[in-house]
Amino acid sequence: MFTGIITDIGTLVAKTPFGDGARLLIDCQYDAAGIEIGASIACAGVCLTVTALEDGGNRTRFAADVSGETMEKTTVGSWEIGDAINLERPLKAGDELGGHIVSGHVDGVAEIVARDDHEEMTVFRFAPPKELVSLIAEKGSVALDGTSLTVIEADDTFTVMTIPHTMGATTWGNRKVGDVVNIEVDTIARYVARLVAVRGADA
Template sequence: MFTGIISDVGTIVAREPFGDGARLTIETAYDAASIAIGASIACAGCCLTVTTLEALPSGSRFTVDVSSESMDKTTIGTWAVGQAINLERSLKAGDELGGHLVSGHVDGRAEIVDRADEEGMTTFTFRPPVELLPLIAHKGSVALDGTSLTVIEPGTTFSVAMIPHTLAVTTWGDRQKGDRVNIEVDTIARYVARLVDARTAA
């Protein structure tokens, strides 16, 4: 589990075929001594497993293996060498839950249809997959590229507002209209919808 609070911005430094998917190498400021092989790290919101690890003077370099299904259903299929991605370490017992509970299991891709930069705030508007619309609620939580954000004005699209700090410490400062991002709806909303479906079918 994760919280949607980004703790570093990593860089993809290598990409190679791996089975029907890909093996990605990512550099980060995370201390290699604090990472175990098999650890889960959310990469732009996707929960991925560390398969190799190397210490660097300024942090570490690790690899993750990605299946073709994950590449098809998330933005991973478009990631290239040199690209920056939001990173978050998995939640530990006793850690502060600053955002909301995020599983790292991405539900799909949302398109940025507008970016409005105003003094002290930037508002992004997204078009999510239509099947996710019933699970996105006003003032509810959503994870976009791994970032915990609050929904405003949901409809066929929805918006979120970001303060300058968020833009500065994540990849959001560079995001523009037309970009696609990973979206994970609120876990509680997903399970409530499943219960409603089950009762309706009974």
């Protein structure tokens, strides 16, 4: 599990075919000694498994394999060499839960349809997949490219606000209208929707 609090910005340094998907090699600042093969790292919100490690002194490179389905349903398929990627290590027992519970199981992609920059904040508006609209609520949480954010307004589109720290500590500073990002709706919203659907079917 993750919290949506980004702890590093990685760089994609290699992407090679692997089965029906790809093998990624990502450069980061994490200490290689603190990462085990098989560990999970959220990459732009996508939970990936570390399959190999390279210790480059003050930099670390880790490999992760992604399936064709993951490449189709997330932004991973469009990643290019040199792209910056939000990274987060998994939550440990006793860690502070600074964002919200994020599983790393992306629900789809959302398009940025507006960006309004103000002195103390930036407001982004997104167009999510239609099937997710009912799961996004005002004042609720949503994970976008792995970042835990609070929904301001929600109808067919929704808005979030980012502060200068978030813009500088993540990839959000470079995001523009037309970009697509990974979206994971709040886990509670997903289960409530499922419960309502099942009860409705039994009625």
